[in-house]
Amino acid sequence: MMKRIRIATVVLASIFGMTCLGASSDEGVKIIKISAKRFEYSPQQIMLKKGVPVVFQLTTEDRTHGFNIPSMNLRTDIVPGKVTELKVTPQKAGELDFFCDVFCGSGHEGMNGKITVTE
């Protein structure tokens, strides 16, 4: 049963062009640090190249936030005191929205950003 679950996880990661990483990232892969705090991300605009993998290193300055890229079906919590890493390889050019999906107060609705993927 455990084997089946592991196989399913890898397949999903391939479909959406992403992999969840542990504490360390692959050598040579560009790291993009993203900091969250009520009610903004820094940076809010991220430029990526199609087919080029990057690692997002996500941290929060205050409380738990979410990081959700709906068009990639990708999300994670950003928990205080922890660096959360996500490896992303965009598969097509265009603009992708990301937003906080953990309610964090008055202003939560405006906590979002944009990823621009170029050829």
Added chain:
Amino acid sequence: MDFFFVQLSDTHWGFEGAKINPDAKGTLIKAVKEVNGLQQKPDFVVFTGDLTQTTDDTSVRKARMKEFKQIVGELDTKVVHFMPGEHDAALDKGETYKDFFGETHYTFDHKGVHFITIDNVCDPTGSIGEEQLEWLKADLAQQKPDANIVVLTHRPLFDLYPQWDWATRDGAKAIDLLMPFQNVTVFYGHIHQENHHMTGHIAHHSAKSLMLPMPLAGSVPKRQPIPWSASEPYRGMGFRNVLSESKRDKYQLSEYQIKEDARI
């Protein structure tokens, strides 16, 4: 037996923003007046969440809930059912809300219709959670396949527009549990506008806000309220009266706009 109930939603009591709603302290009062003036008297009123605007200050939260309760206490209707939105409950997991309004998920029966209130906001991730889903499953196990079931909730149970957080993370699990029942209708709020959607044979109807209207999903780059229109005051704000027709197992909706001259 036929009956009416009124749905009001997203009153966001405590919201301030003159460009969005210069009558922030008057709109809910006008709505109460209009509900009291309806020719088709409702058997009860439901508020589908975001009764108050969120705040970090517990004393302010309590004051807003107290004021809200006083205002809606003027409703002529004897029975009023409440449920929280994320603005009421997500920052303290519903603790303050429960002190004022009671449980965040519950059922009640009225003239042959089984109403189920689902809480998808006390968890700040916008989830129902396994415990409540088990509770829902157990409640539905007592219902016949042709039972008339109405679900009241705050966030859409389906993925209306996840890019704006207009979804419930595990809403599909609730829909799966409801799917075997032939007569299910969902009334919800959160998106501050009318929307009518089908998931299979289950109808989902969202209500307008009584504080700040929102644009159509994805129609503008940012999720921001629609500014107040001086030429069309209260545009996009209102409430609905729902006629439950037992003979036809369906619901007839009547939408009401807030009137500028309504006074309590």
